[in-house]
Amino acid sequence: xxxxxxxxxxxxxxxxxxxxxxxxxxxxxxxxxxxxxxxxxxxxxxxxxxxxxxxxxxxxxxxxxxxxxxxxxxxxxxxxxxxxxxxxxxxxxxxxxxxxxxxxxxxxxxxxxxxxxxxxxxxxxxxxxxxxxxxxxxxxxxxxxxxxxxxxxxxxxxxxxxxxxxxxxxxxxxxxxxxxxxxxxxxxxxxxxxxxxx
Ligand code: GRF
Numbered sequence: 495x496x497x498x499x500x501x502x503x504x505x506x507x508x509x510x511x512x513x514x515x516x517x518x519x520x521x522x523x524x525x526x527x528x529x530x531x532x533x534x535x536x537x538x539x540x541x542x543x544x545x546x547x548x549x550x551x552x553x554x555x556x557x558x559x560x561x562x563x564x565x566x567x568x569x570x571x572x573x574x575x576x577x578x579x580x581x582x583x584x585x586x587x588x589x590x591x592x593x594x595x596x597x598x599x600x601x602x603x604x605x606x607x608x609x610x611x612x613x614x615x616x617x618x619x620x621x622x623x624x625x626x627x628x629x630x631x632x633x634x635x636x637x638x639x640x641x642x643x644x645x646x647x648x649x650x651x652x653x654x655x656x657x658x659x660x661x662x663x664x665x666x667x668x669x670x671x672x673x674x675x676x677x678x679x680x681x682x683x684x685x686x687x688x689x690x691x692x
Contacts (some may be wrong), residue, residue: 495677496524496572498563498580503534505578505599508666509673510541518670520677524570526563528553528582544570553582560587574676577631578669581610584631594639594683596631597676599669601661603627603643608636613661617654623647624657626664628672630683639689641681642672 497506506525512518525538530547538545546566553559564587567575575588577598589596602612604627609615616624625645630638644667646660675681675691682690 495520495522495574495576495673496526496567496570497522497538497576497578498526498528498582498584499532499534499578500528500581501532501534501579503532503537503579504662505665505669506534507537509576509578509670510537510543512670512674514541518674518677520673523572524567526566528580534579556583557585557587560585564588564591574673575631576669576673583635586633589631589633594630595676597641597672598629598631598636598638599665600627600629600636601665603645604629604636604640613658614654617648617657621648624661626661626668628668630689639683639687641675641689641691642668644668 499506513520522543524544524546526546526548527535528548530549535545535547548559552562568591575592575596584596600612602616603625607615623645625643627640628642629640632638644664646664648657680692682692684690
C-alpha cells in the first residue's frame with residue numbers, strides 16, 4: 495500500500511507498528527507527504543520505508559499533483575492508498591487508478607462534522623457522542639462509502655485536548671484493523687454504495 499500524509503503521522507505509525515508486530519500482513523511501499531516538514535516522514539524513514547515529499551508548488555494544479563503521486567505509487571507497486579492525515583483532496587487521476595481502493599480516516603462520525611476540524615466542531619456543538627470514521631475516498635470530500643465507525647463518548651467536563659486524545663486512541667486501533675480487512679479482500683462496496691464486510 496501507499497500512505498499519504500501531511501503531518502505528524504501517528505496513524506501511519508500505528509499501521510507501521512501493526513506490520514512490525516506481525517498482526518497486519520501488508521507492506522507500505524511508499525509514503526507521500528504533501529509537506530516536506532511533516533514529522534511522519536521521519537517515522538517512515540525510521541521504518542525503512544521509501545518516501546516522497548512534495549513541495550507546495552506542485553499543488554498549484556491539484557490534478558497535476560495527483561498525476562505525479564499516482565505515477566510514483568504505481569511505480570512502487572501500491573495496491574491500496576491509505577490517506578492518513580493527508581490535508582489535500584484526491585482527484586480523478588488517482589481515484590480512477592485505484593477504484594474503491596483509496597481510504598481515508600476522519601475524526602468524527604460522518605456525515606456529521608465534515609471538513610478539517612471534525613473534533614473541534616463536534617466538541618463546540620456540544621455533542622455527547624462523536625467518533626471516528628474510515629471511508630473510501632471519492633471526488634467529493636468526506637462523502638465516500640463508509641467502511642467502519644467507532645463512537646467516542648464526550649464525558650462530562652472533558653476538555654478539547656482530552657477529546658482529541660480519546661479520538662486519536664480510537665483511530666490508532668481502528669485504522670490498522672480496517673486496513674487489515676481491506677488487504678484481506680473482506681471489504682465490499684455494494685451497488686448502492688454501502689459497504690459490507692465479509
Ligand atoms: C487524524 O485525526 C485524522 O483523522 C485526520 O488527521 C489526523 C492525522 O493525524 N484526518 P496523524 O498525522 O495521523 O497523526
